Amino acid sequence: MSFTLAIVGRPNVGKSTLFNRLVGKRLALVDDQPGVTRDLREGEARLADLRFTVIDTAGLEDATDDSLQGRMRRLTERAVDMADVCLFMIDARTGLTPVDEMFAEILRKRAKHILVAANKGEGAAADAGVIEAWNLGLGEPIRLSAEHGEGLNDLYTALLPITEELALTRVEDAPDTDVAVDVDAEAAPDHAPTKSKPLQIAVVGRPNAGKSTLINQILGEDRLLTGPEAGITRDAISLQIDWNGTPCRIFDTAGMRKKARVQEKLEKLSVSDGLRAVKFAEVVVVLLDAAIPFEQQDLRIADLAEREGRAVVVAVNKWDVEPEKQQKLRDLKEAFTRLLPQLKGAPLITVSAKTGKGLDRLHAAIARAHDIWNRRVTTAQLNRWLEGMVAAHPPPAPQGRRIKLKYMTQAKTRPPGFVVMCSHPDKMPESYTRYLVNGLRETFDMPGTPIRLTLRGQGDKNPYKGRKKPGPSKLRKHLGKGRADDR
Template identity: 55%
Template sequence: MSLRLVIVGRPNVGKSTLFNRLAGRKLAIVHDQPGVTRDRREGHGRFGNLDLALVDTAGFETAKAGMEADMRNQTLEAVAQADICLFIIDARSGLTPLDETFATLLRKSGSKVIIAANKAEGIREWPGVLEGYALGFGEPVAVSAEHNEGMGELFDAIMERAGPEHQDNDTDEPKGEAPLRIAVVGRPNAGKSTLINALVGESRLITGPEAGVTRDSISVDWMWDGRSVRLADTAGMRKKAKVEAGLEKLSVNDSLHAIRFAEVVVVVVDALIAFDKQDLQIADLAEREGRAVVVVVTKWDLIKEKQKKLAALKTSLMYALPQMRGIPMVALSSMSGKGLDMLMPAILQVYKDWNALVKTRDLNDWLQHRVDKHPPPAVQGRRIKPRYLTQTKTRPPTFVLICSRAKHLPESYKRFIVNGLRDDFDLKATPIRLVVKQGKNPYMDGKKPKRNR
């Protein structure tokens, strides 16, 4: 059953661009001039494992007569028929009074609403992303429809709100039982397909000694210890300069798509040549996409001094990608099966950490203790005061730190906070996002706390 996703928002925020992106083809005209879309435009798209009935609407206006009023009524009619409304705001310019007016109407409609802050390419701290919290629909999703950024996070947000009748309708699984989505990625001939065959216990995928046997992403459904799992085997990802036009370029794009829609990414490296620059770039990409990551070192049966080699590989990864400190590394042989039993427990652990939620009270007790012991350095003679810390989302754990002089907080102190969260709340195996925001403690109501006399 298709999920009816209605895309709404004020004029010129990128609704039609996102509509085309989700539809997978150019169905709606896109132009910088506001008001290009007037009637509702409908189309179908495949988003991960969801079938979408997409509706693009006219830019919302407050007019009560004329064409603008007719467009407004068309939009409200579409909202009434929606399974989920995707409310688009402009990440760069921030909220406008028109956004707030439309948000009020959406709340009255009772529809499920996702805030998507569009035009957020490059960074995730644009004004609209942070201001989007104020609309009352939960965590805004930062996306760039034009540059295809943030689509994995958008998919997760839709999946969280979709009813079981819409999920995984291409499988024979019981409704509501969503499989754990795992993408297996790496350079060509690293042993990805051989690893999946070893896991599922059959020659499900074609393998061979030559690089490039796998050309597109293949999904393999599997049950592990009663848990439904969907493994995505991907084409090998070479250095950009070596990627040829045509089929190979499409294969690499398919692999990137698999990463963005996975929950856990297994980065496969060859024990004999790990870690080269391409291995590190693939691992870094998975982390930047916010996926939970496990590194698998294959062909381990060919290594003689195993303990020494494993220690060297962990040191190499830590040195090259310090943001991946704590990511599990599993050494195994797909041919002999040795070490294979360690992989799924490692995957489930990173998945658990990726979904972890820390209570706000615990975070602020921790913050006060940490700041008391190691306050931020003074900048231009003025002390920066961290005031409040809260977790705003999971998958991956994302925290907002409210402090004075937020723009001046050094990167080194941000790393100090992130590393502390990782160590003290046992979040060692997941990416962590920290957003620093200017402001006061929201529970102080503008009043200074009374000092004990």
């Protein structure tokens, strides 16, 4: 059966290390610095024959105000309330602290099932801390070493009776209803998002552009940590939702500053995690701040998404506080066309993450961008179009020999990739390639999406082409050898 396990505890006790161990991937950022994790990160875990959802939480802090630590604590408490089992971790080498005892009392009141784990339990130095964990009164502590993978058998043994109890409770509480079957999967196109293959969306941008606030507004709940401080998000957090009937997995990424300003190791890890999310995404939403749009870093981020071959949607946030909306919109469109010609025709959407205005238009733009990114054009249509393009503007004739465009086909989608068979592809100027790409965008309605156009020669049947002509001395030597052989 499936259940939810939340890993909680003080900062730097090894929660993220255990999370990565259970999911079998390095999803959560891990560093010796305490307080690395801030948001709730979910993953599909596997422990022997158990399959469950594990939640990595921020370190519990003794703060209840509206500070960053206080907001992180409320988010962790929310994870405790929604989880079936709570794994309370302590540092066996440090031993039991007053803060551990205080949080044990809180968990005793809020959690359904509690397990205690004494992490960093390898070696004799952890013996005293494991014994002290008995003082929490939460049962026998599990001696773990998340870094070395020790004690996972004991964790499995402790989880097994709880899972059996949860399974029995769910069977008794389950209503007698017919099972609904999703029959529209076969009727949908191959690229249409489904629950098993949701639409992958990455929201990227500079720090404090409002990425987490925007995703919270889409979700309809405060699932991600937000605030006025820049750089709150560190991990690339993925959330699976149903957005206006479209199954989606949305990645919230860390703000990306200029490379020269990124000095700390932790920020470098956060940025690399966000870049990895861009590579896995299908549609990238580049979120700009309406007050300072199209700064150099915004252009770099948008260009990165285009070079990775992702469908791009540009969203301008904080539109609710913009006084001169019409003039600002005209200036934005002019700057977009001038600064990002490689994304010609990509949608530019104005939104307000705070009020939720413009989210329907953003959803429609993302769906259309995804559809164009998966578009396929038949070979017959492409070759009729190619004849018209060549007739309207013939290719150049370097050294007096006209380049001939003979045949065209679409080799791939996601993004659309086309191959043109021609003579002398190495002599084709870049300007004519851009002419063909722009024609593809306009004729087949593919604005904004990256288009890959490859020119390929058909090869020459002459086997002696390119071979060096023998000189007179070699020729005489070859002829002399032949006469000697005849004798």
